Amino acid sequence: MTRGAILTAITIGVPWAAALLTAGTRRQPRAIGFAAALASVTASSLLLRAVPAGESLKEALMLLYSCLTLGAMLALPRRDCTTGTISGILFLLGSTLLAYSTDDLRILLAAWVVSTVPFFFPQWFGARTWRPRLALLLSSGALALAVTLIAWHGHTMSIGGLARRSPGGIAVFGLLVAAVIFRKGICPAHAWVGDAAEGGALIPTALLLNGHFGAMLVARLIVPLFPYNARDLFPLLSYLALATALYVAVRALTENSPRRLLAYLALSQSACILAGLESRTVEGVTGALVHWYVVTASTMGLFAVLRLLEVRFGENLTASHHLGLAGHAPRLAVFFIVFGLALVGLPGTLSFCSQDLLIHGTLASHPQTGLLLPIATAMNAVTVFRLFVRLFLGRRRTGFTIMADALPRERWILTAGVLFVVLGGLFPNTIVTRWSAEAEAVEQAFYAPSRDSGESASRFLPSFVAGDLGRVRHSTIDTVLQLPGPDGDR
Amino acid sequence: MLVFVVLAPGVVFGVLALLWLVGWVPAERLVSGITGVTFSAAILALFVVLRKVIATGAVTVTFGNWFAVHDYHFPMVLMADRLSFPFLGMTVALVGLIGQFSATYLHREPGFFRFFLLLHLFAFGSLIAFAAGSFDLLVGGWEIVGITSVLLIAFFQYRTPPVENALRVFAVYRATDIGLLVGVFAMHHWAGTASFAGGFPRLSADRASTVCLLLLLAAAGKAAQVPFSGWLPRAMEGPTPSSAIFYGAISIHAGAYLLLRLQPMLAQSRLASAMVIAVGLVTAIYGTMSGRASADAKTSLAFASLTQVGVVFVEIGMGLKWIAVAHILGHATVRTLQFLRAPSMLHDYHQMHSAVGGELPATENRLEDWLPERIQLWLYRWALDRGHLDTFLDRLVIYPLMRISKFFARLDGMGLHPSLGRREAPASGCSAGQEGIG
Numbered sequence: 001m002t003r004g005a006i007l008t009a010i011t012i013g014v015p016w017a018a019a020l021l022t023a024g025t026r027r028q029p030r031a032i033g034f035a036a037a038l039a040s041v042t043a044s045s046l047l048l049r050a051v052p053a054g055e056s057l058k059e060a061l062m063l064l065y066s067c068l069t070l071g072a073m074l075a076l077p078r079r080d081c082t083t084g085t086i087s088g089i090l091f092l093l094g095s096t097l098l099a100y101s102t103d104d105l106r107i108l109l110a111a112w113v114v115s116t117v118p119f120f121f122p123q124w125f126g127a128r129t130w131r132p133r134l135a136l137l138l139s140s141g142a143l144a145l146a147v148t149l150i151a152w153h154g155h156t157m158s159i160g161g162l163a164r165r166s167p168g169g170i171a172v173f174g175l176l177v178a179a180v181i182f183r184k185g186i187c188p189a190h191a192w193v194g195d196a197a198e199g200g201a202l203i204p205t206a207l208l209l210n211g212h213f214g215a216m217l218v219a220r221l222i223v224p225l226f227p228y229n230a231r232d233l234f235p236l237l238s239y240l241a242l243a244t245a246l247y248v249a250v251r252a253l254t255e256n257s258p259r260r261l262l263a264y265l266a267l268s269q270s271a272c273i274l275a276g277l278e279s280r281t282v283e284g285v286t287g288a289l290v291h292w293y294v295v296t297a298s299t300m301g302l303f304a305v306l307r308l309l310e311v312r313f314g315e316n317l318t319a320s321h322h323l324g325l326a327g328h329a330p331r332l333a334v335f336f337i338v339f340g341l342a343l344v345g346l347p348g349t350l351s352f353c354s355q356d357l358l359i360h361g362t363l364a365s366h367p368q369t370g371l372l373l374p375i376a377t378a379m380n381a382v383t384v385f386r387l388f389v390r391l392f393l394g395r396r397r398t399g400f401t402i403m404a405d406a407l408p409r410e411r412w413i414l415t416a417g418v419l420f421v422v423l424g425g426l427f428p429n430t431i432v433t434r435w436s437a438e439a440e441a442v443e444q445a446f447y448a449p450s451r452d453s454g455e456s457a458s459r460f461l462p463s464f465v466a467g468d469l470g471r472v473r474h475s476t477i478d479t480v481l482q483l484p485g486p487d488g489d490r
Numbered sequence: 491m492l493v494f495v496v497l498a499p500g501v502v503f504g505v506l507a508l509l510w511l512v513g514w515v516p517a518e519r520l521v522s523g524i525t526g527v528t529f530s531a532a533i534l535a536l537f538v539v540l541r542k543v544i545a546t547g548a549v550t551v552t553f554g555n556w557f558a559v560h561d562y563h564f565p566m567v568l569m570a571d572r573l574s575f576p577f578l579g580m581t582v583a584l585v586g587l588i589g590q591f592s593a594t595y596l597h598r599e600p601g602f603f604r605f606f607l608l609l610h611l612f613a614f615g616s617l618i619a620f621a622a623g624s625f626d627l628l629v630g631g632w633e634i635v636g637i638t639s640v641l642l643i644a645f646f647q648y649r650t651p652p653v654e655n656a657l658r659v660f661a662v663y664r665a666t667d668i669g670l671l672v673g674v675f676a677m678h679h680w681a682g683t684a685s686f687a688g689g690f691p692r693l694s695a696d697r698a699s700t701v702c703l704l705l706l707l708a709a710a711g712k713a714a715q716v717p718f719s720g721w722l723p724r725a726m727e728g729p730t731p732s733s734a735i736f737y738g739a740i741s742i743h744a745g746a747y748l749l750l751r752l753q754p755m756l757a758q759s760r761l762a763s764a765m766v767i768a769v770g771l772v773t774a775i776y777g778t779m780s781g782r783a784s785a786d787a788k789t790s791l792a793f794a795s796l797t798q799v800g801v802v803f804v805e806i807g808m809g810l811k812w813i814a815v816a817h818i819l820g821h822a823t824v825r826t827l828q829f830l831r832a833p834s835m836l837h838d839y840h841q842m843h844s845a846v847g848g849e850l851p852a853t854e855n856r857l858e859d860w861l862p863e864r865i866q867l868w869l870y871r872w873a874l875d876r877g878h879l880d881t882f883l884d885r886l887v888i889y890p891l892m893r894i895s896k897f898f899a900r901l902d903g904m905g906l907h908p909s910l911g912r913r914e915a916p917a918s919g920c921s922a923g924q925e926g927i928g
Contacts, residue, residue, distance in 0.1 A: 191902045247898065254895040282560035322650055331511060341637065347615075347630035353557055353564070356626070360562055363675050374671050378664040385640070385660045393644055393653040408513075415511050432557040439559070 004050060011043040011062060012097045015069075019090035022083050029086035033073045036090055040066035040097065054437035057219060057289075058100045064293060065100065068210060068300055069093045072203050074413040075304040077311040080203065088118040088125055089204055096211045105157045108221075109147045112183075112213060113140045119200065119208060127199035135192035139182035143217075146175035163224045173229045176222050177237055184214025184274065185267050186237075187244040194255075197263035197303075202310070206303035209266055210296045215273045215288075223277070223442055231280075235366070238278035242362070242372045245271040249379035253386075256320040258306055261387055266299040268380050269343055272373060276358045277442065279370075284361015285439035290431055291354035294343065294421065298351065301339035301417045305332050308410060309391065319387050322394020331406045333392040335414045340384035342421040344377055350424035353432060491535040492549050492570050495582065496621050498528050500614035507607055521606045522593035528610070529586030536579055543575050550623060550687055562678065567623025567687040573811075576819055577620040577747055584739050584826055585613040591830055592731040601645055605729065612638035616740050620747060623687030625674045628751070632670065632744065636663040636712070639741050642732040643725050652727035659721045665887075666711020666718060670748075673704030690754040698755045702762030705752055706769065713745030713799050715773040719780075720880035722796055726788040734829030737792055739822035742799055746818055749806045756806070763807045770803025776877050782858075783873035787832045795825050 018036030022029045044063040051059050069089060076085070092115055099111035116136040118125045126133065146168065151157065155167040166173070180186065185193040196205050218237075223230050245268045252264040273295065276288025309317060309332060313325060326333035338346075345355035355377060362370035406414060424431055502524060506516065542549045548571035555563040570578060589609060596602050615634025622628040640663065644656035677684040680701075681691035693701065709715070714722040714737075722742075726733055736742065749756065749766060756763055774797050781793030798821045805814040843849060858866055872878065 194902065250891065250895050251898040251902065252895075254892055254899060283562045286559045322653065324648065326647055334507075334511065345633075346637065347633045352630065352633075356564065357559060357562070359671060360675055360678065363672070364679065371672070374668045378668055381664045382657075382661045386657055389644065389653045389657050393647040394650055395648050411512060415508070418511070428557045429555075432559060436559045 004047060007043045007047045007050075008101050011040045011047065011066065012094050012101065014039040014043075015090040015097070016094040019087040019094065022087040022090065026083045029083045030073060030076070030081050033086040033090055034070065037066060037070040037073050037093065040093060041070050044097075053434050054441050056434070057438045057441075060434070060438075061100045061216065061292075062097050064296060065093065065096050065211065068296055069207065071300060071413050071417060072207060072304070074409055075308070076203055077308055079311050080201070080307070084124060085201065085204065088201075089207060091118060092204065092207055092211075096213075099211075099213065100216065103159050105147050105150060105159060105162075108159070109140075109143055112143055115208070115211065115213070116140060118204065119196070125201040125204040125208075127196045127205075129195040129199055131192040132196040132200070135182045135185070135189055138189075139179045139213075142175045142179040142182065146172045146179065149175070159221060159224070164227055166226050166229060170229060170233075173222070173226045173233065176217060176226075177233075180214040180217050180222070180237070180274075181240070183217075184212070184270070185244070186214070186240050186271065186274070187247050190244055190248060190267060193267045194260040194263045197259045198257060202259060202303055202307045205263075206266075206300055209263070209270070210300055212270060212273065212292060212296070215270070215277060215292060218274060218277050219289075219442060230278075234278045238275050238362075238366065239369055241271040241274035241278070242366075242369050242376075244268070245275065245376040246372045246379075249376040249383065252383045253379065256318050258317050258319055258387060258391065261319060261383065262299065262302050262306060265302070265340075265343065265380055265383060266295065268376055269295045269299070272358055272362075272376070275362050275370075275373060279358075279361040279365040280443060281361040281364050282436060282439050282443050283357045284365060285442045286432060286436045287354050287357025287359075287361050289435040289438055290350065290428075291358055293424070293431065294349075294351040294354050297417055297420055298339045298343035301335065301414060302343070304410075304414065305336045305339065308332060308406065312404065313397075317391060319390040321390065323391050324394040324396045326392035327396035329392075329405045331411060333388070335406065335418065336392065337384075337388050338418050339421070340388055341381070342418075342425075344381040344384055346425075348425050349421045350428060350431065351421070352425055353428040357432075491538040492551055492568055492621065495532045495535045495539065495578065496568055496614070496617040498532055499585075499610040499617065502528050503607055503610035503614060506603075506610070510603070510607075516603065518593070518597065518602055521603055522589065525589035525593075525606055525609070526586070529582055529589060529613075532582045533586065536575075536582055539570050539578075540575065543570055543572065547571065552623075552687075556627075561682075564626050565624045565683075565685045565687070566627065567685060568621045568627075569623035569687045570621060573750060573815065574620045576815055577743075578617060580819060580822055581613060581616045581620060581740055584735055584822065585609060585616075587826070588731045588735045588830075592729075595731055596729065599729075601647070605642070605645065605732070608638045608642050609732075609735075612642075612735070612741075616744070619744060624683075624685035625677060625751075626684050628748070629670055629674055632708075632712070632748075633667065635741055635744060636660075636667070639663075639725070639732075639736050642736065643728045645728050645732065649727075655721075655724035655727050659725055662711055662718050662721045666708050669704040669707030669711075673701050673708070676701050676704065686751065693755065693758070695758050699759040699761045702752060702756050702759050703765060705748060706762065706765055709745030709748045710769055711745070712748075713742055713803070714796055715745070715769045715800065715803065716776050716877070717879055717882060719773060719776060719796060720876060720883060722792050723784070723789045723876065726786075726792055730788070730829060730833055733788060733792070734826045738795055738825035738829040742795055743802070743818050743822060746799060746802045746806060746814065749803070750811060750814060753806070753809070753811055757809060763809070765807075767804050767807035770800045770805075770807060772800070773797075773803065774800030776800075776879075779869065779873040780876050783870055787836055788829070791825065791828055791832060794828075795821075798825075 015036045018032050022032050041063065044059065044066045048056055048059040048063050072089060095111045095115040099108055099115065102108050102111065119136060120126055120133055122128060149168040149172050153168050155162055155165070182189050193209065248264045248268040248271070252261055252268070255261045255264060273288045273291050276284045276291060279285065309325060309329065312329065317323065342349035342351050345351050359374055362373050539549055548569060551568040553566035556566040557564050589606070592605060596605055612635060615631045615638060617631070619628050619631030619635060622631060640656045640660040643659055644653045646652045674684050677691050680693055680697050683691055711718045722737060725737055756766065777793045777796035777800055781790050781797065784790040784793055802814050802817050805817060858869065
C-alpha cells in the first residue's frame with residue numbers, strides 16, 4: 001500500500017471505527033468523536049501536502065470537511081452530545097470523505113447512499129416531513145441509475161478512465177444532473193432543504209448540506225466525463241442555480257423561522273457555487289471553489305450559533321419580533337453577525353474575494369442571468385441582518401434566570417472559525433492561488449476534445465433552445481448593453 | 491507613513507475585538523486612551539505624507555495584487571494625491587475629535603466599548619476608501635463604512651425603532667451597492683482594469699456613461715440623494731457623535747468622493763453629468779423643504795446636510811471639482827460642530843426660554859409666505875411626510891417583493907400539512923410580529 005492509500009484509509013476508517021466504538025461503549029462520545037475527527041484532519045492535511053496544486057481538489061475538500069466536523073464536535077451543545085449523534089456525525093464524516101476520495105463509481109454511489117442513511121430515521125437525524133427523505137431518495141436513485149447505465153454500456157467504473165468519454169451519453173448526463181438537482185436542492189427541488197433544517201437535528205443537517213455532494217458531482221464527475229454535453233447543456237443547470245439563488249433569497253425575506261431562514265441562506269449561497277462552476281471562466285470557477293470554503297465555514301458557524309441559542313433560550317426562536325438576546329449573549333451575537341456577513345461578502349473576509357470572483361465570472365459568461373447573482377447576494381445580506389436584528393437586538397428579555405454567553409469551548413472554536421474567514425480574507429492569495437490551479441483544470445475539462453462523441457449534445461434539444469444556448473454561450477455584457485466588442489476603444 | 495495612517499485604526503480594531511471575543515473587557519479609560527494615541531499619531535504621520543504630496547503630487551504605495559486569477563487581478567495600491575489627501579486629513583482629524591468627545595459623552599454607557607470598536611472600524615473603512623488606488627479597493631472600504639454606519643444606528647439596541655431603522659438603511663445600502671459592483675465589473679471588462687493609480691481607465695463615451703450611471707446609483711444611495719433620501723432621518727437614531735461623523739461629515743460625503751474620483755469619466759459623458767446635476771438639484775430642493783418641516787434638531791441638521799451634499803453633486807456634475815472639495819471640507823467641519831453642539835444647544839434654548847419667560851419670537855419674512863396658502867399647506871404636508879419617498883419605495887419595491895415572497899412561501903408549503911415541517915410557535919405569537927424590512 002502506498003503512503004497516500006494508508007492516509008486515505010486512516011481518514012475514512014478512523015471515523016467509522018470511532019462511530020462503532022461510540023455506539024458500542026456509550027462512554028465519552030465527545031472525546032472519541034473529537035479524537036477521530038482530529039485524526040481525519042491530520043491525515044487529510046498530510047494527504048494535501050503530498051499532492052501538487054492543480055490535482056488536489058479532493059484532498060482539499062477532505063481537509064475542509066474534516067475540519068468542519070472537528071469544529072462541530074466542539075460546538076455541539078452538551079444536550080446534543082449523545083452517542084447516537086456523535087456516531088451519526090462520524091458515520092457521515094467517513095462516508096463523505098469516502099465519496100470525495102474514491103475514483104470508483106460504485107464506491108461513490110455507495111458512499112452517496114450511505115451518507116444519507118441517518119437522515120431517513122426520525123429518531124436519528126431525520127426530519128419530520130417526507131420531502132427531505134424523498135429528495136435524498138430521488139438523488140440516490142438517479143445516481144444509481146446513471147451508474148447502472150454506465151456499467152450496462154460496458155464502460156470501466158474508474159472515474160479517471162472515463163474522462164471525456166461521455167459514458168452512456170445524454171441519458172446518463174441527464175440522470176447525473178437530476179442527482180445534483182435533488183441533492184443540492186436546486187429549484188424546483190429546493191423545499192426539502194428548509195424542511196430538513198426545520199425538523200431535523202440542526203448541526204448534523206448542516207453537515208449534510210455542507211458536504212456539497214451536488215457541487216462535488218459537478219466538479220469531479222460531470223465536467224470531466226461529459227465536457228461536450230456540459231458545454232452545451234450546462235447553462236441550463238447554471239440558470240436553474242441562479243434562479244434558485246434568487247428564488248430562495250426572495251423566499252427568505254418573509255420567513256420567520258430561524259432554522260428555515262438559515263437553510264435558505266445556505267442554499268442560496270451554495271447555489272452560487274454551481275453557477276460559478278458552470279461559468280467556464282477561471283475567475284468564476286476559482287470564485288466557486290473559494291466560495292465553497294466560505295459557505296461551508298460560515299453556514300456551519302451560523303447553524304452552530306443558532307443551536308447554542310436554542311439550547312439556552314428554547315427552540316421557539318422566531319424572527320417575527322425582537323428577542324433582544326444580545327443582552328444575554330453578546331459574544332454569540334458577534335459570532336453570528338460576523339459569520340452572517342462573511343457569508344454575503346463582508347470586506348476583510350474570504351467571501352469578499354469569492355463574491356468578487358464569482359460576480360466577475362458569472363457576469364462575463366452570462367451577462368443577463370449573471371446579474372441575478374449580486375441581486376441575490378444583496379437580498380441574502382438583508383436577510384442575514386434581519387435575522388440578527390430580530391434575534392439579538394430589541395428589548396432585553398427578562399424571563400431568564402441564568403443564561404451563559406458562549407462557553408470557553410464554544411468561544412474558542414467559534415473564534416477559530418472567525419479567524420479562518422477573516423485571515424482568509426486578509427491574505428486570500430494562498431487559498432485563491434491553490435484554487436485557481438484547480439479551476440484551470442476544471443476549465444480545461446470544459447474545452448477538452450471529446451473522444452467518443454463527435455457531435456454537439458445540443459442536437460438532443462429543440463432547435464430554439466439549442467440556438468439560444470449557443471447565443472448565450474458566446475454573449476458578453478456588450479450584448480446586454482447593445483455596445484460594440486471589447487476592443488472597441490482600446 | 492500612508493500605510494500607518496490607513497492601517498492603524500484597523501489594527502486597533504482587530505486586536506481589541508479579538509481580545510474581547512476571547513473574554514477580555516478593557517476599561518473605558520484604556521479604550522479612549524488608545525483611540526487618542528492612535529489618531530494623534532495618525533495626524534502626525536499625515537504631515538509627513540503631506541510634505542511628500544506637495545513635493546511629488548501623489549504618494550503611492552503598491553503591495554502587488556491582493557489576489558490574482560488568470561487575467562483578473564485585485565491591485566492593492568494605496569494612494570494619497572491632491573484629491574484624496576483632504577479627505578484623509580478630514581477623516582483622521584474628525585474621528586480623533588469625535589473619539590475625545592465621545593469619551594465623555596458616552597461615559598458609563600453600556601455600549602461604550604462597542605462604540606469605540608466601531609469607530610475604529612469606520613475610520614479604517616473610510617481611510618481605505620479614500621486612499622484606495624483602485625475602484626476594487628474602494629469598494630472594500632465603502633462596504634465597511636456602510637456596515638459600521640448601520641451597526642451604529644442600532645447602537646441603542648434595546649429600543650425597537652433604532653434597530654428596525656438600521657435594517658432599513660442596510661437594505662438601501664445593499665440595494666444601491668449593486669450599482670458599484672456591476673460598475674466596477676464593467677470597468678474591468680471594458681478597460682481591463684479598475685485602477686486609477688497609474689492613470690484613469692479609458693473608455694468610449696457610451697461605456698463611460700454606463701459606468702458613471704451605475705456608480706451614480708451607489709453614490710446616491712450612500713449620500714442619501716433622491717430617491718433614497720428616506721433613510722437619512724431614520725439614521726438619526728444613533729448616538730449623536732456617530733451621527734456627527736457619519737451624516738455630518740464623512741459617510742454622507744463618500745458618494746461625492748466617488749463621483750469626484752470618477753470625474754475624468756464623468757467629463758466624457760454629458761448624460762451622466764446631467765443626471766448628477768439633476769439628482770443633486772432635486773435633493774437640494776427636497777432637503778431644504780423637508781428640513782424646514784422637521785421638528786427635532788438632529789433631523790433638521792440631517793436635512794441641512796442633505797441640501798449641501800445635493801449642491802456638492804451639482805458642482806461635481808458641472809465639473810467644478812475643487813469648489814466641490816472646498817465645499818465638502820467646509821461643510822463637514824461646520825456640520826460636525828453643529829451635530830455635536832445639538833444636545834447642549836437644546837439645553838441652552840430651554841434655559842433661554844426660561845429666562846425670557848416664554849418662546850423666542852419667530853423670524854419673519856419667510857420665502858414660502860409668497861405662495862398661496864393652499865400651496866403652502868400642500869407643500870407642508872409633502873415636506874412633513876418627507877416627500878413621500880419612503881412610501882414611494884415601499885409601494886414600488888418592498889411591498890411587491892414581500893407579496894412575491896409570501897407567494898413563494900405558499901408554493902413551498904403545498905403538499906405539506908400545516909402542522910408538519912413547522913416548529914411550535916412561541917407563546918408570544920409570531921403572527922402578531924413584524925415582517926420584512928419595512
